Amino acid sequence: MSEKTGKNVKTDTAETADTAGRTEQQRLSVFKTYKLYVGGKFPRSESGRVYEVTDSKGTWLANAPLSSRKDARDAVVAARKAFGGWSGATAYNRGQVLYRVAEMLEGRREQFAAEVADAEGLSMAEAAAQVDAAVDRWVWYAGWTDKIAQVVGGGNPVAGPFFNLSSPEPTGVVTVLAPRESSFLGLVSVIAPVIATGNTAVVIASEKAPLPALSLGEVLATSDVPGGVVNILSGRTAEIAAPLAAHQDVNAIDLAGADEALAKELEIAAADNLKRVLRPQPVDNWTAMPGTDRMTAFLETKTVWHPTGSLGASGSAY
Template sequence: MSENRFARGGADNRVTVAKTFKLFIGGAFPRSESGRSYPVNDTKGKFLANAAQASRKDAREAVVAARKAFPKWSGATAYNRGQVLYRVAELMEGRRDQFINDVAASEGIQTKRAQSLVDVAIDRWVWYAGWTDKIATVLGAANPVAGPYFSFTVPEPTGVVAVFAPQESSLLGLVSVVAPVIASGNTAVVVTSKDRPLPSITLSEVLATSDVPGGVVNILTGSAVELAPWLASHADVNALDLTGAPTILRAELEKAAAGTVKRVLRAPSAEPDWTKQPDISRMRAYLEAKTVWHPMGV
């Protein structure tokens, strides 16, 4: 009887194979060193997949990967970075349907609304890609001096940025905080939304098949409460974006960041409307001004 059932295609009797996603560190997809994972459900409690629960060691490995990738990424021409980021947008467009499904399931919204958010997220990525070779002109300057010298101020990337992604906006908010970090030449260690990580996992798969060098973006799923203190105190992290950091920890994280003189982008008082047109303030937050003097005629 079982042979006849399979011959007739008994799809209703098969066991669903649940997905267990991994972390994204250094361009690869390792399991959490702790071996932990946790279930991801939709807003109605339906099981969607398992996600890796990153540990302190995973965060440390992500920082190492981001630091290793920083010299090459920051040393690339702004035009090249723009081309690389635009390629990411192309790949996101190719996986648009998957992003729509992920966002709809994660945020409990209708497909039409999810389509709108995904389209804005892709457009947002293109917007930041276009700024890579323009930001130096806007923020740089030729300074007037009283003497036979040229004086120029140029923006330079800060280094490794630990980003706590928004907890509610699973894709658009994520793109809005990650894209400006890497567009300005920095590398990122991203702690995603714990309850809505699926769009970030799909984004990591896009990054892995794009031209973005391994380590430029590292994505950790799991608990921000567990990971945040270690990233805030890590001496090789140069800046923190506290947008999606746990509210109860924000003051402590700023204090820990001060111990290693990190730049800190504070969390907004209320959840931002991520659909609004951005400005360059998030790029400016991770850039440092370097002034160069050069004698004339040399």
């Protein structure tokens, strides 16, 4: 009886293993669907278009949304809607929110390392080092949120019975052209300073390597960053950037990912409503310590005069 039972068990085990093997062979690969990130949601491109993203060897990786002008306008609307709440939050709170993003990036380190390796033709070890540097940079900017005001603001000496105080305020909605070559470290280096200082962002991902940027949208959606604070578009950089540079409700533009010809075209378009323009640098070393330049680039200075002594408690701002 026991022998017969044993034979049956062996036979059943073999059949189960054989069935599992056939099932595994018959399974279809489940490819990831990449979408835009606008207003805290994941829409497909309004036009329904996509384009093929390949690795450094030309192997197909995914289809990315090909954003239209309508997608760009929707992103600006979402960024403007989110600006009041984000800029009105305390600097300390913004720092906490940004740090939470770094925590979540750390938890998805392997995914981002794989995407960076494919995008930039790096080994997994080199890509992992890029991801580590990006997470560290995000933490670095999170720590600056409640300190930048001490660097660029302060009391000014004036002649007369007045206090004269300067304090920084965010510029508003900032369009960011992400770096073309540094798909993740460069991306973080241009997004984090914009939102750390209370601005909201419309980001155009690297045209050649948009997947890390689109995956960053998934992290932001499940973090504490309010919807609309960061909006991520993919597609042809020149096609999306042109209407954003001319958009009357965009206050500034970072041209980090623009070549010389495109940068000149966008600067001309941006002049129509006096946008702040951060020009691309001849050589951007994204591995170097960033300094405060990208934070101060999108800050305005408010100066307040306040009487001292017995002149009363009211003051005026200019």
